[in-house]
Amino acid sequence: MSTSGTTPAPAQAYPLSNRVALEGLGSFFIVFAGLATALFSPAGSAATIGFAYGLALVACLISFGHVTNGFFNPAFSLAMAVAGRIKWLAAVLYIVAQTIGGLLATAVLVALMKVMPAGATPETPKLFAALANGFDSHSPSQVPMVGVLIVEIVLMAVLVAVVLGASSARNKSTMGPIGIGLAFAVAVTITMPLSNGSLNPARATSVIFLADSWALGQVWLFWLAPLFGAALAAAIYRSFAPARSLVTVDGPAEDIVATGTQDIDSDADTDDDDDNAALPKPVPAVPEPVTSDPAPKKNDAQDFFDSKDK
Template sequence: MRTSGTTPATVQAYPLSTRVALEALASFFIVFAGLATALFSPTGSAATIGFAYGLALLVCLIAFGHVTNGYFNPAFSLAMAVAGRIKWLSMVLYVVAQTIGALLASVVLLALLKVMPAGATPETPKLFGALANGFDSHSPSQVPMVGVLIVEIVLMAVLVAVLLGATSSRNKSTMGPIAVGLAFAVAIVITMPLSNGSLNPARATSVVFLADSWAMGQLWLFWLAPLFGAALAAAIYRSFAPASAPAPVQEPVDGLVSSDTPEPATAPAEDDDESALPKPVPAVPAAKESPAASEAAAKKNDAQDFFDSKGK
């Protein structure tokens, strides 16, 4: 990264407090967009809700991805830490911020429902219970626990693979946020009829305090499965990286930043270093004339003198 010609510039990392705050803000927006669409959309179809989640994630990646690379989901943050992209302390703070942001989204929705006309919405536990993630009898399709566990692990592993590939320093494409957003939308559409769509532990936590008690009892799966799938995919991805080469500092990819390590500045050359000074160019010796060339030049001069003297 350079500014004003060839002067090198150092990429300064944003303060940790700024990154944590933006993780909370983005998590709030993503969860609010998905839950509000599920509550107020006339159709409430899986495709509509999945599109809302994916589009909200895409917007946040473009707007805030250059600041923080926790990517607004506890499973994504864990994957980035396992892959060596962020520090473990940052990951823990990101997860806390993301969960708080998701909880605030459900609180705002609750406040909105409280001011709606009486009878316009069901009772709060029943309403948020319909939004909570569940398995067995609480799954929209009565999917058993093992089935939901497998789906959450596999889809989160695929999402993490897409995320790590899109933010790789070797990937020069500018379509990274679009790829991640679309992949997340498709994954939500798949999981909606199975478990009400999660793939985000913060989103799963956001409604359990307002739903019936069963939601809290089943919350563990929607933390364990995404985190396990994310860590597994990140570990496999990292195992393919060259072991001898240091991890490169990666450039932003259309709003995505794959490392929170600032780019080192290029050290300028010392003025008194002889290696930095221009070397004198040795003189090239003149080529010797051959006898034939000298004789031809003499004849030419004699002919010129003859015509010059005749003209006088």
């Protein structure tokens, strides 16, 4: 237990391998929830699918967010690195794990469809082509490439602003995961009729190898636009954020925010080894005691002339 005027020792960081594995698991669950809802839900409307993604994200944030700080989406992980919350190496490994998790989610869905009665589902290429993200003639609303590009950039920038604000250590609200999940659900609902919903490069990649060839040719947009929007929003955030708020600690800080994530993460880039320790709390200066009637300094010459025996 800490005493007055001292700082508690920070907890040890979770191993990077554990965090990478949890990012892959979270991505698997989010992608599986969204695609399975689109495939099997009788009321697979845009809102239903969007909220499936959002609720799955809420569950992952509450369960694993305090460990990984990567938010189970390549665009969010890039934003956290640009904002100084995690190291670039961790961000790259997170993105790889998230992409693999999305591909595994699709593999499980394919295996599930293989054991269903014949004729219960369409042929695999036709089915996953309907789930793939696309623009122009492959957009559900025939939206051109420029339109999809703008929507993906703008919505991802807004989502990153929500994530960075909700996960800030200055934010004492306990509703962070719900706020992030709801924002993501609304954003996916908006993009569903435009591009089959994405805002997640791992989800966009998860179906391209099972869909028609056009999906592979258009997936670049669903990586470029979210990553650009995320990096732009994070760079703007970092330019306005107090510099000291980006200093890191060696592991999950005592100041864990209510979202289940931490504003100051062990993975963030630092230029000085001294930044790898928790910032000490400011200690107020103690003023020296001042007496109301200070004693005059002794003056030997004055005492000689004032002496009565002179």
